[in-house]
Amino acid sequence: MTLSEPLAGTVAHLAQVRANLARACADAGRDPASVKLVAVSKTFGPESILPAIEAGQRLFGENRVQESKAKWPALRERFPDIELHLIGPLQTNKLREALELFDVIHTVDRPSLAAALAKELARDPARRPPRLLVQVNTGEEPQKAGVVPQEADAFIATCREEHKLVIEGLMCIPPADEPAAPHFALLAKIARRNGLDVLSMGMSGDYETAIALGATFVRVGSAIFGGR
Numbered sequence: 001m002t003l004s005e006p007l008a009g010t011v012a013h014l015a016q017v018r019a020n021l022a023r024a025c026a027d028a029g030r031d032p033a034s035v036k037l038v039a040v041s042k043t044f045g046p047e048s049i050l051p052a053i054e055a056g057q058r059l060f061g062e063n064r065v066q067e068s069k070a071k072w073p074a075l076r077e078r079f080p081d082i083e084l085h086l087i088g089p090l091q092t093n094k095l096r097e098a099l100e101l102f103d104v105i106h107t108v109d110r111p112s113l114a115a116a117l118a119k120e121l122a123r124d125p126a127r128r129p130p131r132l133l134v135q136v137n138t139g140e141e142p143q144k145a146g147v148v149p150q151e152a153d154a155f156i157a158t159c160r161e162e163h164k165l166v167i168e169g170l171m172c173i174p175p176a177d178e179p180a181a182p183h184f185a186l187l188a189k190i191a192r193r194n195g196l197d198v199l200s201m202g203m204s205g206d207y208e209t210a211i212a213l214g215a216t217f218v219r220v221g222s223a224i225f226g227g228r
């Protein structure tokens, strides 16, 4: 059986992105194993995702809890080593479901969510907690989630000290109409001064720039799965 055109495209695109990642790491003098590719599969169904899984991709990103709940449990049953990343905003009323689904949450972005996370995790001490990243609104865009840069240090401290959450790193989505590099550099700087080494930054249009500036997770959607 041959794959239909768009699905064959997915496999070829994935290979191209991986090759670009390897080259960007080499150019930056970085170990390729230090950068993880999160394939952003939002809006795409299992028939589009399967070829990527079969090509060896294991980290996937989704931005909605409901959509993920419909798509991923069946796929994860078949491929238990898949790691699912939440990269979209998390409402506290979806928290319990999110904790059932996601291994990594990139969008811890406000004190009320940190408090709710701590409370929910305390309910079930046997549960393996998700890995947590704080989202920083580096462009200070009013419509965008994330803590603003001047409040990031205090927010990280609150998560750690008050809520006993293990924060592993930071995530940002730079403004669409600005060069991304200064935003990536700012995120890296905030991470450094808070002792964090995980940086989730870089999407289809700018993941090579992000790697040059220290990204450890790049979140790539359309360059792999096509336009949404």
Ligand SMILES: *Cc1c(COP(=O)(O)O)cnc(C)c1O
Pocket (backbone or CB within 6 Å): 040, 042, 063, 087, 088, 173, 203, 204, 205, 219, 220, 221, 222, 223
């Ligand atoms: C959709 C999305 C991506 C992927 O964007 P592409 O430009 O398709 O690569 C990355 N990060 C977040 C937070 C997203 O919502």
